[in-house]
Amino acid sequence: MIYNNLIYLLVVILMLTTSSSPEKTQIPFLHAAIIFAAKGFIFQQVAHHLFNRRPIRKAADYFAAEQKLSILAIICMAIDVYLLECLYYFNKLPFTTELPFLLNVCGIIIFFAYLCLIWVTARPKYGLIFGRKQKAAAFVAANLKINLATILPWLLLSLASDLLQLLPLPALKNFLSSPWGEPTLLLIFFAVLVVGMPVILVRMWNCTPLPVGPTRSMIEDFCRSQNLRFAEIMSWPLFEGQMLTAGVMGLTRHFRYLLVTPALLAAMSPAEVKAVMAHEIGHVKRYHLQLYLFLFLGFGMLAQLSTSPLLALLLNSDIFYQAVTFTGKSPDTVLTFASTLTLLLFMLIYFRLIFGFFMRNFERQADLHAMAAMGDVAPLVRVFEKIAWLSGKIRDLPSWHHFGIGERIDFLLNCQQDGRQIARHHRKVHLALALYLLVLISGGLLIWQMPQDFLGDAPKIKFAEALIKEKMSQEPGQAMWPQLLADLQHSHGRYPQAITAYEQAIALDPANAETLNNLAWLLLTAQEPELLNPARALSLARTAADLVRSPHILDTLATAYWANNMRQEAIAIGQEALALSRDNQKFYREQIERFKNSDFSAAIYSPANNTSDNGQL
Numbered sequence: 297m298i299y300n301n302l303i304y305l306l307v308v309i310l311m312l313t314t315s316s317s318p319e320k321t322q323i324p325f326l327h328a329a330i331i332f333a334a335k336g337f338i339f340q341q342v343a344h345h346l347f348n349r350r351p352i353r354k355a356a357d358y359f360a361a362e363q364k365l366s367i368l369a370i371i372c373m374a375i376d377v378y379l380l381e382c383l384y385y386f387n388k389l390p391f392t393t394e395l396p397f398l399l400n401v402c403g404i405i406i407f408f409a410y411l412c413l414i415w416v417t418a419r420p421k422y423g424l425i426f427g428r429k430q431k432a433a434a435f436v437a438a439n440l441k442i443n444l445a446t447i448l449p450w451l452l453l454s455l456a457s458d459l460l461q462l463l464p465l466p467a468l469k470n471f472l473s474s475p476w477g478e479p480t481l482l483l484i485f486f487a488v489l490v491v492g493m494p495v496i497l498v499r500m501w502n503c504t505p506l507p508v509g510p511t512r513s514m515i516e517d518f519c520r521s522q523n524l525r526f527a528e529i530m531s532w533p534l535f536e537g538q539m540l541t542a543g544v545m546g547l548t549r550h551f552r553y554l555l556v557t558p559a560l561l562a563a564m565s566p567a568e569v570k571a572v573m574a575h576e577i578g579h580v581k582r583y584h585l586q587l588y589l590f591l592f593l594g595f596g597m598l599a600q601l602s603t604s605p606l607l608a609l610l611l612n613s614d615i616f617y618q619a620v621t622f623t624g625k626s627p628d629t630v631l632t633f634a635s636t637l638t639l640l641l642f643m644l645i646y647f648r649l650i651f652g653f654f655m656r657n658f659e660r661q662a663d664l665h666a667m668a669a670m671g672d673v674a675p676l677v678r679v680f681e682k683i684a685w686l687s688g689k690i691r692d693l694p695s696w697h698h699f700g701i702g703e704r705i706d707f708l709l710n711c712q713q714d715g716r717q718i719a720r721h722h723r724k725v726h727l728a729l730a731l732y733l734l735v736l737i738s739g740g741l742l743i744w745q746m747p748q749d750f751l752g753d754a755p756k757i758k759f760a761e762a763l764i765k766e767k768m769s770q771e772p773g774q775a776m777w778p779q780l781l782a783d784l785q786h787s788h789g790r791y792p793q794a795i796t797a798y799e800q801a802i803a804l805d806p807a808n809a810e811t812l813n814n815l816a817w818l819l820l821t822a823q824e825p826e827l828l829n830p831a832r833a834l835s836l837a838r839t840a841a842d843l844v845r846s847p848h849i850l851d852t853l854a855t856a857y858w859a860n861n862m863r864q865e866a867i868a869i870g871q872e873a874l875a876l877s878r879d880n881q882k883f884y885r886e887q888i889e890r891f892k893n894s895d896f897s898a899a900i901y902s903p904a905n906n907t908s909d910n911g912q913l
Contacts, residue, residue: 302446303647304366305407307640309450311377312403314636317387318629321380328380335372339410342368343417352421355688362418369410376406378633394462397454404447408440415439425688428538438535445497449489456485490589494527494545494553503530503555511561511569515554518570522577522669525549532557540683544576547585563682571666571675578665584658587729591654594736595646599639601740606638607631611755620762627762650732652696657725659698663708664718673712680705757788775805783814791822812840813849820855830859830896841869847877851887859896866891 321328346361376382386392386402415436423429430438460468460481471477506512506529515529527546530553534541537558546552554576561569579585610616610631620630667673684691684701691702699707711717761784768777782797798815801808816836819829834856841853850873857866870891874884 300363300366301411301443303644304370305404305443305447306643306647307370308373308404308407309400309447310640310643311374311636312383312400314639315377315383315632317383317399318381321384322625323380325385332376332380335375336410336413339365339368339372340413340417343414347417347421352425355425355690356693358418358421358425358688359693361421362414365414366411369407369414372410373403373407377403378629382406395455395458397451397458400454401451404451408443411439411443412436426538427686427688428535430536430538434536441501442534445500448496448500449486449493452489453486491547491551494551497545498528498530498553498555501532501534503532503553505529506531506556511566514566515556515569515573518573519554519577522574522581524577524580526552526554529554529556540687542572542576544579544585547589552580563686564679565675567670567675568679568682571670571679574666574669575662575676577669578662579658581665582658582661584662587654587658591651591732594732595643595651597740598646598736599642601744602642603635603639607635608755610634610638611759617758617762620766626766627759631759648696654725654728654732655697656699657721657728660704660707660721661725663704664711664721667708667711673708677705677708757784760784773804775801775808775811778804779808779811779814782811786814786818789823791818791824791827794818795827807843809840809844809846809849812836812843813852816840816856817852820852820859830856834860845872845876847873847880847884850876851884854887854891855896858891861896863891 323331343365346365350361352358352361382403383399386399389398389402392398416432419430419432419435422435463469471481506515512529519526527550531537532541532543532555534557539557540560540563542554542556542560544552544554554573556569556572560572564572616630616634617627619634620627623630625633663676666676670676680701681691692700694700698704707717711721761781764777764781764784767774768781771777778797778800782794782801785791785794785797795815795818798811798818801811802815805811813836816833819827819833819836822828834853837849837853837856840849850869854866854869854873857863857869867888870884870888874881874888877884
């Protein structure tokens with residue numbers, strides 16, 4: 297449950313952090329409010345149906361219903377972000393401009409509201425299946441504390457990032473503006489946070505030191521025998537202390553806490569409690585906490601480095617622009633959604649397959665350490681059997697982050713019979729970590745050295761066209777947008793499309809000399825002979841020159857005369873362009889020589905006669 301909710305929260309965080317507040321909403325506030333309320337009502341009804349009208353007799357049924365509703369909550373959150381554009385309304389709240397972190401907090405609050413609806417509805421079935429009846433407020437509060445703890449580091453890092461930007465220190469601002477400034481400071485803060493986080497969590501979860509007595513003395517003696525030092529042994533009141541579990545937190549002994557729930561201590565014999573502690577000690581001895589941190593940072597590094605190539609491929613894909621047309625949304629909105637979806641898929645694959653693989657096998661390593669520390673597999677097997685029975689007969693319940701309890705028991709029994717499997721498993725984990733590190737370094741170097749424009753200018757051009765077309769649809773009476781589109785297409789050799797766009801611009805603004813001039817130049821110099829039209833070009837150039845007597849427009853007119861075998865007129869207009877020119881006289885002199893000594897049909901494809909030299913665009 298906790299591990300699944302971590303992924304769900306990561307998905308929501310990804311949606312919130314990759315989205316931006318729009319300038320205006322496409323759905324009026326009243327309509328958006330009605331949709332939001334109706335969606336919440338439907339969500340509650342679906343939750344009621346799954347937990348009260350469908351048979352839920354075992355733990356697997358309960359967790360399946362909870363998983364379905366959690367996914368539905370993510371879908372509802374996506375509707376809030378992408379359709380109802382909730383960030384627009386959050387942005388109206390006080391201090392959100394100075395602290396953008398608050399926008400994400402508001403989004404997280406809405407998602408937790410969906411989760412609270414799930415927990416309130418699920419509580420009766422939870423008590424029936426797991427034999428632990430709790431008040432609704434206590435049940436919801438316990439779930440909130442657990443899930444808030446999983447995202448607390450992100451919340452604190454986001455707040456720190458915003459506060460750093462507000463500090464009135466010029467030297468700090470210069471450092472933060474450098475490519476590695478903010479990441480370096482955040483990495484330092486993250487390291488401090490990771491080390492000190494257990495102190496915050498034990499207070500957040502209302503943990504208290506385990507009372508002095510035989511149980512505490514036994515655990516302390518056992519930890520000393522295992523050479524494990526810690527800050528404190530804490531009683532963990534998870535779900536009012538009725539959950540059968542234990543844990544260890546902290547990278548260093550001064551901030552390391554052993555956690556154990558009262559229910560587990562009550563259900564287990566002294567030998568079984570030692571077996572549980574030995575399992576947790578195994579995580580410390582095998583450096584699993586540090587490795588989990590490494591795996592999280594590895595995901596962040598790969599996600600960050602893969603952003604640019606993924607965006608380039610996305611912008612170069614025809615499917616992206618078909619989605620823009622189909623949805624009617626702005627290209628940047630579709631780009632945000634598509635890039636978020638891509639990162640979401642990457643995150644799900646990474647955590648469910650790669651991270652999940654290491655989690656399952658780390659748990660087996662901890663089990664093996666417990667077996668070795670106890671000198672026998674029996675105490676840990678009894679622990680597993682009791683947990684499976686008392687937790688709602690979950691012995692064969694599958695999980696992506698832990699092997700099933702039955703699988704863990706079978707593995708331990710096999711290892712007791714054949715000790716070679718122990719070394720084989722440790723070797724498997726070490727090789728997997730080495731392979732992961734190799735892939736991480738190789739992938740990082742490959743993406744790092746990959747040029748940002750490895751697909752050329754095509755993605756940028758396509759995206760620019762999409763943005764201009766959006767403006768054309770928003771402001772159909774503005775000639776500026778089809779003119780910009782035509783200039784962009786003209787400069788990249790998309791002549792038929794450019795001609796169409798120029799004609800649109802001229803229809804909207806017939807007296808725009810630049811548009812007339814650029815279309816005339818295209819009709820004179822297009823690299824596709826079937827598009828050449830010297831007669832039309834001459835007409836357009838004359839109109840442009842009548843409006844504005846500038847050198848580059850006169851040069852187009854002179855070239856049009858030349859193309860229509862009117863050499864003397866071309867020379868005369870060319871000389872006028874030369875007289876008006878201040879910075880490019882050499883070019884205009886060369887043009888006059890061409891008019892005098894060359895035939896237009898022979899010179900049209902000459903590199904000297906191009907739009908960049910002429911400055912038409």
